Amino acid sequence: METKVENNVATNKRGFTWSDPILALIIMAGLVMWILSLQGNPGTNSLNDFAPWGIYIALFIFFEAIAAGTMVIAAIMNFIKVDVLSQKRLLLVGLVSALCAGLAIIADLGSPFVAWRLFFTPVVSAPMILDVWFVSLIIISGIVLWWALSKDKAQVAKGSSIVLIVSSLLLPLATSWLFTSLPGKLAWTGTIEFAVFLLQAGLAGVCVFYLLQKNNDSFKEISRNLVIFFITINLLLLLGQIGSTLYASGTSTLSDLALISGTYKFVFWGQLLVCLVLPLALFLTRKTMLVASYLVLGGIAVSKYLFIAKGNHMPFLQNVEGIDIPMLLSGNAGYKTLALYAPVWQECIIVLAIASLFALSIGIGIRMFIKN
Amino acid sequence: MDISRRDFLKIVGAAGAVASVGVGLSLPDGKVFAQQDAANVKSGTETLFGYCKMCMKGDCSTLVTVENGIVTEIVGNPDSPINKGTLCPRGKSAILNLYNPYRVKAPMKRTNPKKGLDEDPGWVEISWEEAIEIVGSKFKEIRDNDPRELVYNVGFGMMDYFVTFFPMFAMAYGTPNLITSNGPLCAVHYAACLIQASMPVSVPDLEHGKYLISLGRTTGPNFGAANSTCRALPEAMENGLELVVVDPRCSIEASKGTWVPIRPGTDLSFVLALINVVLYEIGRLDFDFLKNRSNASYLIQEDGDYYRGASGKPQIWDLADGRMKDFDDPSLKDPALEGEYFAGDNRLTPSFILVKEAMENYSPEWAEEICTIPAATIRKIASDFVEKAMIGSTIKIDGFTFPYRPVGIVASRGALNHEDGAYTDLACRILCELVGAMDVPGGNQGCHYGPHVLEPTEDGTVAPIMEAIGEPFSYPPNHFDLCEYFPHRHSTVYSAYRTMLEPEKYGLEIKPKGLFVVGGNSVIGVVEPKMVAESISKVPFTASIVYHFDEIAQLSDVIMPEYSMLERFGINTTSCDFLTHNRDTMGATITMVRQPVEPIYNTRLAQDIAIDILERVGALSDLNAILNQVVMLGETTEASLKPEYQLELNKKYEIGEIWDRALKSYYGDEYGVDYLHNNGIIIDKVPAKESYNYFHFPGSETRYQFYIHTQMKSGQRLAENIRANNAKVPGWEVEDLLEYYQPIPVWRKTHIFKAPEEFDLFALNYKIPTSMFRLGSADQMPWTMDWNTDYHPYFNVIGLNAATAEKKGFRDGDIIVVESLYGKIEGKVKTSQLFHPDSVAIAGATGRMVKSLGKRASELVHFNVLLGAPFGNFDPVMGAVECTPRVKVYKV
Amino acid sequence: MKYGMFIDLNRCIGCAACVMACKQQNGTASGVFWCNVYTREVGEYPTSKMSVIPMSCMHCDDAPCVNVCPTGASYKREDGIVLVDYDLCIGCRVCINACPYNARHYNYVDPKKKPYWEGFELTPFEKVKTVTHGYGKTEKCVFCYELLEQGKEPACVTTCVSNARIVGDLSDPNSELRKAIAEKNAKPLRADLGTKPSIYYAGEF
Ligand SMILES: Nc1nc2c(c(=O)[nH]1)N[C@H]1C(S)=C(S)[C@@H](COP(=O)(O)OP(=O)(O)OC[C@H]3O[C@@H](n4cnc5c(=O)[nH]c(N)nc54)[C@H](O)[C@@H]3O)O[C@H]1N2
Ligand SMILES: Nc1nc2c(c(=O)[nH]1)N[C@H]1C(S)=C(S)[C@@H](COP(=O)(O)OP(=O)(O)OC[C@H]3O[C@@H](n4cnc5c(=O)[nH]c(N)nc54)[C@H](O)[C@@H]3O)O[C@H]1N2
Ligand code: SF4
Ligand code: SF4
Ligand code: SF4
Ligand code: SF4
Ligand code: SF4
Numbered sequence A: 001m002e003t004k005v006e007n008n009v010a011t012n013k014r015g016f017t018w019s020d021p022i023l024a025l026i027i028m029a030g031l032v033m034w035i036l037s038l039q040g041n042p043g044t045n046s047l048n049d050f051a052p053w054g055i056y057i058a059l060f061i062f063f064e065a066i067a068a069g070t071m072v073i074a075a076i077m078n079f080i081k082v083d084v085l086s087q088k089r090l091l092l093v094g095l096v097s098a099l100c101a102g103l104a105i106i107a108d109l110g111s112p113f114v115a116w117r118l119f120f121t122p123v124v125s126a127p128m129i130l131d132v133w134f135v136s137l138i139i140i141s142g143i144v145l146w147w148a149l150s151k152d153k154a155q156v157a158k159g160s161s162i163v164l165i166v167s168s169l170l171l172p173l174a175t176s177w178l179f180t181s182l183p184g185k186l187a188w189t190g191t192i193e194f195a196v197f198l199l200q201a202g203l204a205g206v207c208v209f210y211l212l213q214k215n216n217d218s219f220k221e222i223s224r225n226l227v228i229f230f231i232t233i234n235l236l237l238l239l240g241q242i243g244s245t246l247y248a249s250g251t252s253t254l255s256d257l258a259l260i261s262g263t264y265k266f267v268f269w270g271q272l273l274v275c276l277v278l279p280l281a282l283f284l285t286r287k288t289m290l291v292a293s294y295l296v297l298g299g300i301a302v303s304k305y306l307f308i309a310k311g312n313h314m315p316f317l318q319n320v321e322g323i324d325i326p327m328l329l330s331g332n333a334g335y336k337t338l339a340l341y342a343p344v345w346q347e348c349i350i351v352l353a354i355a356s357l358f359a360l361s362i363g364i365g366i367r368m369f370i371k372n
Numbered sequence B: 001m002d003i004s005r006r007d008f009l010k011i012v013g014a015a016g017a018v019a020s021v022g023v024g025l026s027l028p029d030g031k032v033f034a035q036q037d038a039a040n041v042k043s044g045t046e047t048l049f050g051y052c053k054m055c056m057k058g059d060c061s062t063l064v065t066v067e068n069g070i071v072t073e074i075v076g077n078p079d080s081p082i083n084k085g086t087l088c089p090r091g092k093s094a095i096l097n098l099y100n101p102y103r104v105k106a107p108m109k110r111t112n113p114k115k116g117l118d119e120d121p122g123w124v125e126i127s128w129e130e131a132i133e134i135v136g137s138k139f140k141e142i143r144d145n146d147p148r149e150l151v152y153n154v155g156f157g158m159m160d161y162f163v164t165f166f167p168m169f170a171m172a173y174g175t176p177n178l179i180t181s182n183g184p185l186c187a188v189h190y191a192a193c194l195i196q197a198s199m200p201v202s203v204p205d206l207e208h209g210k211y212l213i214s215l216g217r218t219t220g221p222n223f224g225a226a227n228s229t230c231r232a233l234p235e236a237m238e239n240g241l242e243l244v245v246v247d248p249r250c251s252i253e254a255s256k257g258t259w260v261p262i263r264p265g266t267d268l269s270f271v272l273a274l275i276n277v278v279l280y281e282i283g284r285l286d287f288d289f290l291k292n293r294s295n296a297s298y299l300i301q302e303d304g305d306y307y308r309g310a311s312g313k314p315q316i317w318d319l320a321d322g323r324m325k326d327f328d329d330p331s332l333k334d335p336a337l338e339g340e341y342f343a344g345d346n347r348l349t350p351s352f353i354l355v356k357e358a359m360e361n362y363s364p365e366w367a368e369e370i371c372t373i374p375a376a377t378i379r380k381i382a383s384d385f386v387e388k389a390m391i392g393s394t395i396k397i398d399g400f401t402f403p404y405r406p407v408g409i410v411a412s413r414g415a416l417n418h419e420d421g422a423y424t425d426l427a428c429r430i431l432c433e434l435v436g437a438m439d440v441p442g443g444n445q446g447c448h449y450g451p452h453v454l455e456p457t458e459d460g461t462v463a464p465i466m467e468a469i470g471e472p473f474s475y476p477p478n479h480f481d482l483c484e485y486f487p488h489r490h491s492t493v494y495s496a497y498r499t500m501l502e503p504e505k506y507g508l509e510i511k512p513k514g515l516f517v518v519g520g521n522s523v524i525g526v527v528e529p530k531m532v533a534e535s536i537s538k539v540p541f542t543a544s545i546v547y548h549f550d551e552i553a554q555l556s557d558v559i560m561p562e563y564s565m566l567e568r569f570g571i572n573t574t575s576c577d578f579l580t581h582n583r584d585t586m587g588a589t590i591t592m593v594r595q596p597v598e599p600i601y602n603t604r605l606a607q608d609i610a611i612d613i614l615e616r617v618g619a620l621s622d623l624n625a626i627l628n629q630v631v632m633l634g635e636t637t638e639a640s641l642k643p644e645y646q647l648e649l650n651k652k653y654e655i656g657e658i659w660d661r662a663l664k665s666y667y668g669d670e671y672g673v674d675y676l677h678n679n680g681i682i683i684d685k686v687p688a689k690e691s692y693n694y695f696h697f698p699g700s701e702t703r704y705q706f707y708i709h710t711q712m713k714s715g716q717r718l719a720e721n722i723r724a725n726n727a728k729v730p731g732w733e734v735e736d737l738l739e740y741y742q743p744i745p746v747w748r749k750t751h752i753f754k755a756p757e758e759f760d761l762f763a764l765n766y767k768i769p770t771s772m773f774r775l776g777s778a779d780q781m782p783w784t785m786d787w788n789t790d791y792h793p794y795f796n797v798i799g800l801n802a803a804t805a806e807k808k809g810f811r812d813g814d815i816i817v818v819e820s821l822y823g824k825i826e827g828k829v830k831t832s833q834l835f836h837p838d839s840v841a842i843a844g845a846t847g848r849m850v851k852s853l854g855k856r857a858s859e860l861v862h863f864n865v866l867l868g869a870p871f872g873n874f875d876p877v878m879g880a881v882e883c884t885p886r887v888k889v890y891k892v
Numbered sequence C: 001m002k003y004g005m006f007i008d009l010n011r012c013i014g015c016a017a018c019v020m021a022c023k024q025q026n027g028t029a030s031g032v033f034w035c036n037v038y039t040r041e042v043g044e045y046p047t048s049k050m051s052v053i054p055m056s057c058m059h060c061d062d063a064p065c066v067n068v069c070p071t072g073a074s075y076k077r078e079d080g081i082v083l084v085d086y087d088l089c090i091g092c093r094v095c096i097n098a099c100p101y102n103a104r105h106y107n108y109v110d111p112k113k114k115p116y117w118e119g120f121e122l123t124p125f126e127k128v129k130t131v132t133h134g135y136g137k138t139e140k141c142v143f144c145y146e147l148l149e150q151g152k153e154p155a156c157v158t159t160c161v162s163n164a165r166i167v168g169d170l171s172d173p174n175s176e177l178r179k180a181i182a183e184k185n186a187k188p189l190r191a192d193l194g195t196k197p198s199i200y201y202a203g204e205f
């Protein structure tokens, strides 16, 4: 079990693995769904004026976290002499995540052919622009670093690494700033989100880092300790958030309250126990740590979705002005309803497709470019 | 028509069931609007004069913009003093009434002989000639045999013109069985006709009023009427009008004024208690009014009748010289209101005393038990009412001095559609009379005004009109609704359909051979839908003029589709405001024209359809003869054709020609249809003073009934006739029937207070701006229905007081059953602070029993299912249905 | 010239005529309401009451929607009207999240594929008006600027059955608008958000 990565690498010589065609199929399915949805057909998403952002955006911030986390580590490794291979693996994961984050955004927009405006007619004052730029910066400097490593251009590698570190640390901050700067969605405006975004990125990074280590790797132990450390502080942060929600009053915490006691309460608590507490235990007792790290990554994905959901649940008019909006109740009782937005199957397939693309590219990437 | 018979049958065959009718018809390869596309429509933009009929009143003038044959805009006509350029949500959505794909697009006949709400009629398109031939010949056959056997049902579906034309159809044809689906739930006219000689109602004065008690009624805002009152009310309140809304639910008006929650169906007890307080605790009355302007001073014999002197006139005791005099004796100085007097051994008392004594036991404490309004609140309202009445004060308007009584109490649908509704309405007027607030500035106004309205009878009191006069007695009954026994009924259409099921059982010698329905829907809009539907199904031949595939179409043998509102040429005159007396509409008579837009389907103008039928029936000359006497220009406006404009009896005229002659006779030669085509609207306003009926009969020139003598007499006459013919009145013994005809309102337990224990709540219904009626396909209209669904908190839900819901263990969104003795419905719970704890509040006029109007319309809450009006359970005087049935609620 | 509106909540009866007027004027897609009327309950039975408020775009001077729009599609004109340039809009919907008044709407479905009459084709009215609304674009109240250009008032103002609405020039101290605002001491909705709306409300909500 612990040697999965090893085996993968071993099989590489023989090219594709059994999982590839399956992933390819899912990707095709997603493509079809996406094209259908691009035609503006009814029912291809379940967003509305009160829930304008859904699972695509959740996917974006999830991949963003992975990208930022892994890239920082990859870049740091540049300054401590290690084998280039594991650094390259990290780089690869970071790059692919950054690109997938971009894909998620494309899927979210009504049309892919307008996205370019984000780059070429930017309003610099708009927070979203920073996101775009940092993601782009990560991709570019990532590629440069890769190139530098392959051609061992030490100086270039150094330079690009620095850029990479800076942009990777700023990206989560930029995104959390984007969310906290939206007066229409109180649930997102808590300053604590800055910390959450940053630490989740870190957690994602170290998990990937751990997963990419081989047994004999010198970083195996270090990465394990890092994972333990990040899980712990994420856990503490989350508990802090819960505590403040329970004791604080006022509308701004209503949605957090709804999160822990409303429609999504099982998802919330489940994620906390299964994806943070349990993994922590496993890592401390050194049991199935590989599974544990996957659990953690899954947990991050879930919590990103919950983050989007709680924001949607907070239409200013309903919760602050106390206005009665029947379409928001949709058969459920009281403000505790978070079921404002739940993705339809078309959206889910597209999300799965992007995830599959992520897995496939990394698999193939490692086999093709990162030979022992 | 955009569909061949083969396609049609194919579609029906394929989809099967009723559902396919509406949809199937509309989907010949998807081209719903083929007709329109095909038609070589005018290019360019034109603006047409129009008036709206998306509600029954329909007195808002419009300007309709047509671009290349497509209606793109409807705005209020700024020149109209009534709506001043505004339109309500219904009027603003009217474009979609034209482009409603569920419309019937051509005449059709039924191929499936089996009739029922879920039988596919198997419609087959026919030509107009064939349609008229089938219907005309059938109706002729019936008429030649016995015209009474054609039942003719109209309603608001075509309020647009049934009032202006369709009564004439019945007269010309010769059937007395003209029944109306509008009415059973708004029996609100009787008392106004009786006391104030005013049809349809009496209204509060917003121009001078300062204190208004609104009882189960809207002053306009609750259903967003664009015809002036929604502008006038806020203005009046800014100028100090105090609005007290007595209603089981807190409407927007109640929210702006003072809400006094009342238990449903108990209004009479509340009003009687007010009278009690005024008489026994306050005692400050408008004695001058009572003595000289009412029959409170008339001397009453022990048998309850007037005591008549040698002159045969009612007598009054003059305290000034201690003599009895004719009520109109010029020497009369100080009429006695109290004491007892003798004529021989005939003990006489002024009616005032009788009324006062009758009110003695109706204390606020007594009322609180029944209506849940705290006794203290009742006392407060009573004293404010008298306080604000400023008894004795006067006001000068246009140089004429009126008594000034700026208070009123007005009741309507919600308060009056109960078993004791007539008494409630009469009691309200008695309260107004106590302070003299009758047809004077600030007070209660008969909405009918003019030099003759308050004309007194030889007994000196205002001569009752229309429904207060009532139907003459005849035996055996000529009417399926047995109005011989219920002469003052507004509409008892439900009784008609009940007896039509088994005429013999009710002593009828006639049988329903044919039914002609024009825009009324007695199935869904009234009570006991299943019973009515069954009754219609059993009629051998039913023809209807329809707009879309509603329940009536569903049960017809031949359906003749009419133009939609915007496609109809029409003229409409409005001369009185049904909601309030206010600056913009008081004394105004306005005539509007509607210039039609190009029809998009193979439909016709209903009047012309009817005239064709009458021609085929052979009744054309009868029609013209009637029209020569009276042509109605609007609901309350009649014209009589001048000699030069008389119709030739055997000539067939188009309705436009008839209107042209009527207009010229009414306004003068230059004011024909052409004038309206050029100007859109004729405005004619009398000086403000003339809109107050006091002006026409000042001082003691007329008297109001304080002691409702004519009602008592009417009851006695009825009883005599019934006994004389030993007729059997279903549901009532003659004695209990007489209980409803007392000259003084009395409180008695109605059926809702005799309901079984478990029926612990009262269901109630109220209109909202986006769902008032079903006319104008209101319950289908996409804009309003989308908005209702997403944003109107009280639409299509079962409204419950939060505490009540708590007790029952319901939460918002739970699906519950509401069950009455007559039927049950399901709906989503909406808990609220705005409803009386004993009430189950359901908004709007929704609910369908066919799927041919689309999924959405058929899935809305259907309040009417809860209603029932078996003989013995409605108000036998006004015919009011009990609109707040006892119900129980439980989770499904 | 700076357009603004006065809405008297003491007069407004929540009839939604303005909502339908807006639908008719702009032919917005099925289910989209640039102009809306909201209801809430205040107090507890029996002293409770119903409170209504018409809301559309507040045409904020410091408009969050404009500030967060990455493409410059959302912009504010000299005359104070906030508009969306549909050609520039990429449909990212960050502006919808930014607007506290829920004034913005996104065509998640192609209006041509969601007819008013479900299951039927577009009505001629839609073929003229609704088809101009693009899929994947964010929209909102445009203050009926076309009507203003013709010297008319916005549709929601013209039709208001209770004369609750006054439109006019905020920059002109003698305008009927400014007078009404002063006289009834009308305030923007939730001025505390700092969005500086151009719509002023008189009376309690
Ligand atoms: N639930 C509920 N029921 C009510 C009321 C309520 O408020 N709520 N109001 C009651 C009152 S006060 C009254 S007066 C009555 C009125 O009741 P009705 O006189 O029956 O009038 P509506 O129900 O408005 O419409 C009757 C039928 O006309 C059809 N129709 C719509 N447009 C047209 C058209 O253009 N031409 C033709 N020929 N038909 C058309 C509709 O489909 C409907 O089935 O309803 C009563 N019933
Ligand atoms: N502009 C315009 N004016 C119209 C009409 C129109 O179409 N347009 N329609 C006319 C017609 S046909 C009618 S019937 C009238 C309808 O006008 P209204 O008679 O005002 O009828 P609703 O608007 O239904 O109001 C009924 C009220 O009674 C309340 N209520 C229900 N049960 C009870 C009860 O037991 N006691 C008391 N006190 N209140 C109760 C309800 O909550 C509701 O608020 O309007 C007439 N006026
Ligand atoms: S009140 Fe509304 S529905 Fe009635 S006529 Fe006026 S605009 Fe039309
Ligand atoms: S039209 Fe006027 S009264 Fe009606 S809801 Fe709109 S603003 Fe209020
Ligand atoms: S109300 Fe909303 S949409 Fe309108 S300007 Fe302000 S922020 Fe922008
Ligand atoms: S949706 Fe359009 S208008 Fe809104 S922020 Fe994005 S680009 Fe700007
Ligand atoms: S101003 Fe025009 S666009 Fe804005 S809400 Fe009013 S009607 Fe709609």
Ligand SMILES: [Mo]
Binding pocket: B182, B183, B185, B186
């Ligand atoms: Mo009515």
